[in-house]
Amino acid sequence: MNIHKRIIVQFFIQLTLVFILFFFLFLAIWGVIGFTIMKDEITQDLSKADSTYFSDKINITGDKVTFEEDLKKLVKKQEGWLLVVNDKGNLIGDYNAPNPIPKRFNESTLGELILQKDADSVDYTHWKLDEMKDESPILIFASENMETVILNNIKSTVDWDNQQINLTAPNIQHLNNHSAWVQLINSSGEVVDGYGTKSKSVSKYTMADFQALSANTEVITDAYFDAATEQTIIVGMPNANSATNLKTFLLNINNGIMILFAGLILFLIIFTFWYARKFGVPLVTMMKWIQNLGNGKYEQPFDLGQKNGKLKRKFRLFKDLIATLSNLTETLQKNQTQSRKMVQTREEWISGLSHDLKTPLASIAGYAQMLESKKYSWSEEEAREFAKIIAEKSRYMMKLIEDLTLTYRIKNEALPISKEKVDMIEYLRRTIIHFMNDPANKEVQFDFQPKDKVIFASIDLKWFQRVIDNLIANAIKYNPSGTTINISIEPIEDQLVIITIEDDGEGMDAETLANLFNRYYRGTNTSDSNNGTGLGMAITKQLVQLHGGSINVKSTPHKGTIVRMIIPR
The missing domain is CATH 3.30.565.10 (Histidine kinase-like ATPase, C-terminal domain)
Incomplete structure (x- = not known):
């Protein structure tokens, strides 16, 4: 695989891994946000929990049930109670339950509780503590609807004929403790009597007013209609859970966005450093290497291999380029060595060659001057001896020139x-x-x-x-x-x-x-x-x-x- 394809594959794999990591990071952050929201919802309303929430908060050993302290506090805060009934209908555990409480429930009673056919002032939520077993104990959480309780207490004191609520002292205290209000409405929708902050805000109800009141999540209401007088009594109180849940939800969303943003920044920083190490270090190393070659320094910037002889992992993507640079470096080193040696030997050879030429030339020049001189008169035999020496030196010089010419002819492929x-x-x-x-x-x-x-x-x-x-x-x-x-x-x-x-x-x-x-x-x-x-x-x-x-x-x-x-x- 060439370097072009290898880089494409590397980028594809790495970007895929980045996408997968980012995806799981996104899921993890939103999972944390979702878990926090669910935990806050359960803190406000235990009925919104699932069976897994109670798996480590309730311990059942035989017919003995132990509730965790945090669960007890939560139940007490929500003014509810817990019942644990086994598959035979026997009550094996309870907490904060009102007295008297039956020790055994028949199928009809359990059905009534599970299907919420009991008094409408109590809500029941049930879970199987072991979903894998058919004969699992059942956990029942019960909590009173306070608006319904207040309504039931007040409707018995109303004077329907005189259109008066006639609140008793305990009723007034109950209303004040829960910031509740009560209104008596005649058949025309007019408010004829009331108590609390809401009692004076509306003097007559229309169909739209009733719909708005029903849709208002900040208020929980309950009503009773007296068929004989065609009058209706309405009890309302603030929905604490609504405001708290909205505030908590917005806070969790804000925290989640901050966590997500911080996680992304941290991820980008880590990824940037990793990417710089993965691609930047090898590129900088090779640029330094090429710069050294350009400056006549024929060696690697530093060791690129491991102890076992293989390239370090961060350089393996560029192994073809590194191999080429290594070959080039080695070739340049050899050429440099050969060039230096060639210069040295050439200088030595030229020095010797010039000396070889100088010696016979000196002999030729010396004998020629002797023959030319008028101071001496040479015999024929002496002249012949001088001529013989001159001829020998000339032949030597001729052979030297011929050899030099021949070697260059062979080198240039000019010798047939x-x-x-x-x-x-x-x-x-x-x-x-x-x-x-x-x-x-x-x-x-x-x-x-x-x-x-x-x-x-x-x-x-x-x-x-x-x-x-x-x-x-x-x-x-x-x-x-x-x-x-x-x-x-x-x-x-x-x-x-x-x-x-x-x-x-x-x-x-x-x-x-x-x-x-x-x-x-x-x-x-x-x-x-x-x-x-x-x-x-x-x-x-x-x-x-x-x-x-x-x-x-x-x-x-x-x-x-x-x-x-x-x-x-």
């Missing part, structure tokens, strides 16, 4: 070769005989033992001859007298030929061996022109490669050198 099939055994045999016939090589031992009688290969006679001549000449030149040079050739299947030139001479150190094929490297003393131009081995390797082959050299100081060439047949 013409291959032909050659018997390599005969070819090598003649070359070895040529070196053996040279009187300068009389102290060198040659050993040539081919394994086959005939081995053919396609070579360019001119340039491959230079390769063989240079390798054998080096084996002679850089080794002491008495060195043995072994030359062998053998085929590798039907495709390749391997030629080996091995000596038991001085060998080479590691530095010389490592730079052997570098055309700017001279492992010899440049003050001695007989040591050559320093280009021989570089040209040899290039010519072997032009033939489609390869060359390898192994050497051990004071033990000798082995040169192996592999060329195609």
Whole structure:
């Protein structure tokens, strides 16, 4: 997967996770708000609770029931009472219940309580304490309708014929304790008698007034109609729960919005820091890395990997880019090292080359001045000797220039070769005989033992001859007298030929061996022109490669050198 697709997948997964987290955060906050509202509603009216609310507030052990203190306070505050009846109708527990209370309820009585067919001044709410069982005990919460209680107490004292309520002292005290009011209304809707704050606010009721009074949630009312006189008595009192519930609801909504807003801000801050760490740190690191590369500092800003060698998690998304930058850094490091080494070796080679040219030029100039001078008269023999030295120095300089030109021609692929099939055994045999016939090589031992009688290969006679001549000449030149040079050739299947030139001479150190094929490297003393131009081995390797082959050299100081060439047949 490329980096483009990986980033798309990463963003999709991360935004999906953010959406899911935000969704659950939203649900959690609204759940808290809903729970708070429900708790406040239960505090005001226990009948709005469900059976799960009582699961940890009522403990039943056999026929013994224990009520939690908080539940007792709540029941007492709401002026109600609790009954616990088992599946057989037996009362096994109660709290704050009025006396007398029956110890057992038959099916008819329970049905009356559950269906609320008792006196209309009491409301009953029931729950199964264990919803999973059919024979679960039943909890009954009962609470009086205070407006109905007041109405029942007052209607017995009303003088319907004289249109007077005739409140008793206990009735007045009851009305005052609950901020209640009472009105007597005749058949025309006129208020003929009343008590309390409401009694003087309306003098005559219309149909709209009755509807408004019924719809008003801030007031709870009850009424009794006397059929004989067609008069109605109305009792009303403030609905404390309505105002409290509205205030609590608004407060909870406000708190919920504040919690939601604070949660979102906290979530955004955490997400911002996480996002900055996830994407910002890798991007800043790579920008720093690229900046270092631009400034010539070819290294990573810091370690991006773990102890096990893998990339740290925050960098894995950009592993392709990091791999590219690592390769670029490594390449630039190698190029920098090679460039420095190349500059150094080039300077050394130019220094040696200029010295090599300077020495023969100084000899040529010196002998030329001597021949030109009128102070001396040279014999013919002396003049010939001077001319011979000048010619030798000129040939050396010419060879140096030709070698330099040749190596650049090969490098720029400007050297054509013409291959032909050659018997390599005969070819090598003649070359070895040529070196053996040279009187300068009389102290060198040659050993040539081919394994086959005939081995053919396609070579360019001119340039491959230079390769063989240079390798054998080096084996002679850089080794002491008495060195043995072994030359062998053998085929590798039907495709390749391997030629080996091995000596038991001085060998080479590691530095010389490592730079052997570098055309700017001279492992010899440049003050001695007989040591050559320093280009021989570089040209040899290039010519072997032009033939489609390869060359390898192994050497051990004071033990000798082995040169192996592999060329195609």
